[in-house]
Amino acid sequence: MKVVEEEQLITVMDGPWSPTSLIREIVESGTQEDPFYIMDMGEVVARYQRWKELMPRVEPFYAVKCNDDKLLVSTLAALGTGFDCASKAEIELVTSIGVAPERIIFANPAKMASHIRYASAVGVDVMTFDSETELVKIKQYMPHAQLVIRIRCDAAAAQCPLGIKFGCDPVTEAPRLLKYAAVLGLEVIGVSFHVGSGASETEVYARAIGLSRALFAVGHNVGHKAMRLLDIGGGFPGGTHTSIKEVAEVINAALEDQFPERAVRVIAEPGRYFAAAAYTLATMVHAKREITSNDPDAETHTMYFINDGVYGSFNCVLYDHQSVVAEPLSAGGRVGACSVWGPTCDGLDCVLPAARLPALAAGDWLVFRDMGAYTLPVASPFNGFPVPTVRPVVDTRLACMLKELRPLSASQFASSRAQPPAAGGAGGAPPASAPPAPPPAAPPALPPVFVECALK
Template sequence: MKMNVSEKQRIRVMEGDWSPLSVGRHIVDGGLQEDPFYVMDVGEVVARYHTWRELMPRVEPFYAVKCNDDKLLVATLAALGTGFDCASKAEIELVTSIGVHPERIIFANPAKMASHIKYSARAGVDTMTFDSEAELMKIKQHMPHAQLVLRIRCDAAKARCPLGIKFGCDPVTEAPGLLKLAAVLGLQVIGVSFHVGSGTQETGVYLRAIQHSRAVFSLAADVGHANMRLLDIGGGFPGALHSDIREVSQVINGALETYFSDRSVRVIAEPGRYFAAAAYTLFAMVHSSRRVTQKDQEGVEQSHTMYFINVGVYGSFNCVLYDQFTCYTNEGVVAETIKPKCEKPQPCSVWGPSCDSKDCVLPNTFLPPLSTGDWLMFRDMGAYSLCITSAFNGFPVPKVRAVIDSSVWSVLKDLWPLSDSHFCRGDPMTGPQSADQPILPSPTGTPMPCLSHSTE
């Protein structure tokens, strides 16, 4: 497999003790850094992959590219051997450009544009989802040899982003008709998929969804789809640094044993958040502040400080608007100061840099008193953030500074066919310093190799 990571995206191999916080601190310590940036820890992705394989050995992860299409993340997962869930022509292009075989891709958008279906056919991506008659007619016209997966609806009682309101047919009232129509059209249905909702708060929903899937497998066989062989359990897995998939994996493994003990059925999942969230830590600088005094509901005057940081809801914090980021305590926006502060936290709010009053990252929080030039760190910022970020009002999209621990690197490098010429060495303290070339010293003070992957 050929590994192509953007020329601009270099990975710093880290020796000794380090953390995203120490890397972030180092970047801002020189005083030259003014723009927000992410520290991306490749090792976090690798660790999560191993946890997944250990806890759910039967379920093959097909990473949902929509969650974060950073080429480095996609390439890391490709090197580890995951499959991919693509929702569009561009996502298929990205994944295949890295050298991923089309058989490792599912086109998991139930409502596809005709030109994207035609592209999928040309690219050799045969497996795709559907949930409507209109989609079946389009597929019949543009890709009659497609291997179809019927998306059914089964919603978690609580999810950060419910998806059933848009996609998935009812497994009882709608699935039989769609399966029959596919058979009449001579289209091949080979499996069932579902998505219980992104950031689901209920693990039992996977049991219900797998049970429904079993029933739909039987229905499909009854109407002539004799080769039902794929179960796709979608996404919904937690992604925060301290979240755990142990409980959900037990529910899934148990349900698979009960309803799909037949090993001839291949089981895949489409995790997005699980792989992307914790690997990216965002660093943002306070560039201004304003002290305000307001009367509370009881008419008592309360003072509070408004801090303005260099990235807001039109940038990386779009997840505040689109991904209900602040609603959850375990996976919400939590600002941490990157320099230890001994002062007591005070009531404050944190605002983005644009001139829009909706651009509020944290309307009501507590932080120790901050000065202009202080930096804040936000963990778990890799999911549904970077890929939606805009440069509204002229504020730049944060750059990604990628790091990997040398122990992880020594394993991963054998999977990435890179020659010595991909390493550039030199004293990192005196090397070129620009946003595209993250030059960091190793915490031990020894020069570290800087890996640059060529796109060609």
């Protein structure tokens, strides 16, 4: 996991912009050779607002594993989300920016002893379990933990199924585990599930909420008198053209039906939902090879080599089963059959085995949208090719609001009049020659969500 130590400067755009227009300005400077991301903070804020509108009862606890970019984590902390951490390092990252331990759930059902001891030391009390062994370990290292049983309830289809690894059977195993926890004198306060990441079924949440309700009753009967937390996990879509409206309707109806009492707190652990669409990746074609067939009628196939691959951002193709879409930054020549390869000297390093793109030349750029989920935290500089830098961008109106919300601070925002974020350098700091920042415009009236956040 990479924690960016230096402060990431956020470029404040005065006037209309889009990730593509910024990428164009940056690459037209002619000095940019390495891949980079444009991170749109406004997208994160819009998604938070949409979540609050559609599922007001469900508190999002962002799953840090999805993208541990410190600025994304800080933005979500500023908005008031909680966090799902899976390890000591993730807890360290989140608490290092000032998030209180009560806003963290340690949502890894198979934890290392030293990580449990660390959680105990810093006051992260809520944690999941799905086995007897874990209960024994927690009894030994953190007997005062507030436990949440993780059950299995899989979506009919998911990009990354999780039930194969985590979650006890809600009917045959969970009642026994709840009883065992009571015998050990441990406190179980709730039930959690994860239907699978990138789930393509919505009704599964209703099934899982129903199973959870039944286990609240079992828990109460075996001695867990304060069952009060339901954690509906992740699985929400995150791409630009996706919506959580349908899944929110299913969840709201199931909660009303099964948990009408407001005494039960409901949280979720969205990762992809907040991270995916906020990050747009720009990559450059640095080499190409034409493959001609012996068949004179067959189309020529072009192999394009770009400066990021499956050992970098496109690990998501292998591990997260993502289908990525390449968009040429500039209109190219005739469309033809091609493949897109990463920069390493490894035959596995193939980003797109079969695509159709306009003819490109070395030095042309390809843009990939929706690249914020399960990309950066796993990327490595294998073979000497750097992991892309992130250039965070926000418009003036939002910047005025965000810089007031801790852990963000005014010093992180660098004004740029129609200036793209600087080429080169981590975090996209503007060049030293950038014009001095104009005095900030009077902030517009804060919408209620920001007032609510600012008061936290």
